Amino acid sequence: MSAQGRSLELFFIDGRPDGMLTAEVFNWTGHVLRARRTQLKEALQRREAGYTGVYLLFGENEGRARLYIGEAEDMRERLRNHAQNKDWWDYAVLISAAADVLHKAHVKYLESRLVEIARDVGGAELENGNQPTRSSLSEAATANMESFIDTLMMVLPAIRVDAFLNKKRSRPNAGVRSEPAQDPDEFTFAVPRHGVSATAVLKEGEMIVKAGSIVRAEWVGDRKHNTHYFKLHDDLVANGTIVRQGSTSVFSNDYAFSSVSAAAAIVAGRSANGRTSWIHKATGRSYADWEDAQLSEVPQ
Structure with a gap:
């Protein structure tokens, strides 16, 4: 079955394509806010900045993308701290959910999975020293978070966050009948x-x-x-x-x-x-x- 199309809504808060924006998908509880460090004051004044969530800090090191992934029960307070103690990052992405429904176990699981994906892709120099501990969730909650991540992996590249974009393509399983040997393209x-x-x-x-x-x-x-x-x-x-x-x-x-x-x-x-x-x-x-x-x- 072919993949279904999805509708992504981007709202450019200050009317500029390179400025602060939010991203949401129909029938998805997630909410993504992207802001330059120079707009951090305005970003932290937004309601969702105080939610429980996962945040990404991006910068460059000798021309290569640099990334830090963290989680917090109050992202506003955590980003204030990073603004004082980390001077290399240029913009931040805050990931939360509508009505602040994510709790500590959710975001610890999300943080751990995003670090795993970023390490596997290798598209950015990861500032996280160790693999964060993945929280214990029920089977249903784990499935919900994996579904949340699937949609997030579509949203992030759309707002020019490519550190999780996996360009590796899987190969057919051995023993499974494949397409004709010579592809027309x-x-x-x-x-x-x-x-x-x-x-x-x-x-x-x-x-x-x-x-x-x-x-x-x-x-x-x-x-x-x-x-x-x-x-x-x-x-x-x-x-x-x-x-x-x-x-x-x-x-x-x-x-x-x-x-x-x-x-x-x-x-x-x-x-x-x-x-x-x-x-x-x-x-x-x-x-x-x-x-x-x-x-x-x-x-x-």
Whole structure:
């Protein structure tokens, strides 16, 4: 069954897209408030800031995202303390529920799960030293919190919080009949002189590089002007998505990229034009030519 669409309501409190905002989803009890540190006074004056909840502090360290995850029965008081004692963060996200229905056990469970997810994704430098203890909840309460987290994982990327966005894609279970071996939207990218040979599938708007694809072991391109790509390459090596094998490396998991050029750059270990580098397996066309052919089928 295909996933159902969801409706997300964003309210830009000061009328600016980069300012303070709230996020809510129809039929979801959760409430999310995002504010810059420079707007902390205004944020803490809001009613939900005094609720029991989980908060996220974001900043940067040498160009890499930095994150702290905490919980409190009064987030307003806790953030006042962090404003005095933590000078690295630039904005905060406060997560609570309507009518302040979350209690201490709920938010301790939520804090622990968010730390687990952030560590698994590896998209940010996590300031939490130890894994927070997960509170003991009933079976029903645990299911409710997992459902709460599922919706939260949709909301956070929508407000430009990507630290929990997992780009790893699961592989079919062994013994289960899979789709035909050659996907009509399968692409290859090879650089024989460097032993590079990668396969990717375009699915649901993502360029998914397949597990087992052979890529450059290290970033060999410009580190001054292509900071996003080389830092992403380093992160994928650090979190085990790219694993060293001799003079090359392989993808240990299927991994989704938001653009064909990002996928090509990580495979090549340098900047690369994904529109010309990726070759459509079924037709032998470059991605650009294949895309042109696809668009020509759209009715005038």
